[in-house]
Amino acid sequence: MLNLAGYFLYIISTQCYFLLVRLIAPINGRAKLLWQGQVGLLQKIKETESTISGKSIWIHSSSLGEFEQGRPVIEALKKRYPSHRIIATFFSPSGYEHMKNDTFCDAVYYLPFESKKNAKELVKALKPELAFWVKYDFWFFYLSELRKQNIPVFLLAAQFRPTQLFFKWYGVFKRNLLKQFTYIFCQNQHSQDLLNSIQINNHILTGDNRYDRVLQNIHPEFELPFIADFKGSSFLLIAGSSYKNEEEIIKQAKENVGDFKVIFAPHFIDEQRLISIEKLFGEGCIRYSTINSIEDLHNKNILILDSIGKLSRVYRYADAAFIGGGYWENGLHNCLEAAAFGMPICFGPKLRRFPEAHELVQQTIGTPINTSLEFISWFKHLLDDPSYTQKISLKCREFVASNKGATEKVLQKITELV
Template sequence: MKLLYIIGIWAYTLLIKLFSLFNPKAKLFIKGRKNIFNIIAQKINPAEKHIWFHFASLGEFEQGRPVLEKIKNLYPAKKIIITFFSPSGYEIRKNYALADVFYLPIDTPGNAKRFISSINPEMAIFTKYEFWHFYFKELKDQGIPLYVISGIFRESQAFFKWYGNFYRNILKSVTYFFVQNKESENLLKSIGLNNVTISGDTRFDRVYENAQSPKALPLIESFIGNSPTLICGSTWPEDEKILSALSEKYPNWKFIIAPHEIHESHIESIEKQFSVNNVRFSIFSSSNQTPNAEHQTLIVDNIGMLSSLYQYGKVAYIGGGFGIGIHNTLEAAAFGLPVIFGPKYDKFQEAKDLIDIGAAESISSTIDLINAFEDFLENKDAADQAKRYVADKKGATNQIISMITKSHQP
């Protein structure tokens, strides 16, 4: 199985190289790792100890960010290193002020040994998932504590299958697991891993903090005026097709669309879908024009504003539910927005919880969307339910910090 893992890693790398010839993300993936150890050597003194945080992508960064910032606040002299697997995380956060940020080299024995030697970590903290065999083994061999925070596990994963011994051994390198729910705890204990506690999801701390002091966006305020607004976050073409019908039915509402992908062809597609009175955010931000009151749809053609946009909404639509799965519902819920999303949400406990308390609805068609939207126009309690749900779930960060610092003083 180890040999198959190595073959899989190299096959994946080869495929990414091929895709990089025509795919911008794949190109960044390869380019960002070119001469990575020389880049690290220019910035990092291996004689100094560091705290290493790894995130798969931007979502995991926001999830683990409260723990990182709490550690930095408690130990300001400590040096922190962040690695990302995905370009969508690295490219947005590469200039993050509290840490040195790099791409994670591909998981091979040589890379793992060289990388850990280069950054000299006194501990490593991985958020939610990404379990790399050679990195985890090297950390264990060197006696470096490894923590997994906001972990979540499902019975369908290879760790819990009859053929999963190789993958179970990867988990045995983890010093301690901080998981989101009882199911995850039970699954880990079922394979003999008792070094686990239920701490919850640090995303609740992050989105709660964000909702308490959001960044003001004057151009958004000008666009909205006094109109009720639907915030459409991280949308894909499948989402936008049905949302356009809703905008036609409710011309008195403003629609703000922050798509997951902002390449030109996608933005042009949205403009065609919302053909009446749409405008790009970049037009206003570059020219300081005041939005025309007749504009109904604002297309946010940049990355990084979404978490602040929700403060201006009455209802939120979260994209991704017609693809591999929905994006972040909690950012909207923290501002008291009831949320609507597509049918693929089964891997997201918070989505199930929000549906159970009447603060979210899942839809599969345009008719479903219109019905869900109209339900929330009548249900005045949904906003309070959404906000209360987030407030009641916060606190994971302090629990994690307390347990880590008891066993290992940074």
């Protein structure tokens, strides 16, 4: 009875969500992109895929961050299965818009809004031999259709919390979602223990694929023009995936601490957000897209990255990082991209759902910041004591390197299973 009730509640809630996206599309930019992407989508996929023969591997990610977390596994799969096409689907515009013209995958699509009919038709069109879900974004009809067609489907980088519905007495339907997976690769022991508590045993501890991914970014070929020129000999702080909270705190530091430069990579890069940063910091700002020569950087101490996909490449130039999103639940962005290059890192205090941030704090690499005064104190220490900053930077690099290897563990298990 609970399973049936959960099933109907799931259908009602997902359909209401899809309807909401359609209703707010005219007034919300992200909803507009998502809704426009859905128009005629399934027919387009069917027509495109019908002209292509051969085997494929399907990778689904909610957004760009999850895709990047799974990228080391995808790269390894491309080498292991060179004759297979790699097909990526995204639910969020942030993933699709960034990857739609990227040649890394053979095809990139939005995931059609879920229904039993859409799931059946999409799986038939894509013809995957293997399927991978990265971290979450569990859609019942897609997962159950893959299982019905005896197509192995794996969950990468799984991470669970006891507060999730999977682990509640009334979460029967949600537990059935997890049972659709052929195998689950967990980031931490706590997630494994939670799965065991609900009698799901087809899992293994592999660690976090993001450590493998961020270590790939440290190669010199990922450098960006003009960033070294902007930094010069100044202390450089990078505000990664920033929101107004982080920007206003940094503004206070600019008024109270010695000379330093900042690169902002705002999480949202619509014109309104870019203008708000420029107004906050004044004439010293420049947008990265407007730089044509070194002369454009004269008297500039604030650089704004106004395009997606460059943040992981600019951390190499940083002396410290302030990671955005930590001032509300489930908001913190990727700390490990910065950590791979070795630097002191700070973020807002709401870390409950981010074990990697807790690890950084425990290692005295990361620092939770509650107020602008705390940030100023932390930042001034870095400026005044270069040896301390260097010590933290070295410790940070060693920590990231010690956690690599999840990708190889995943591949070993896949080889055993298929």
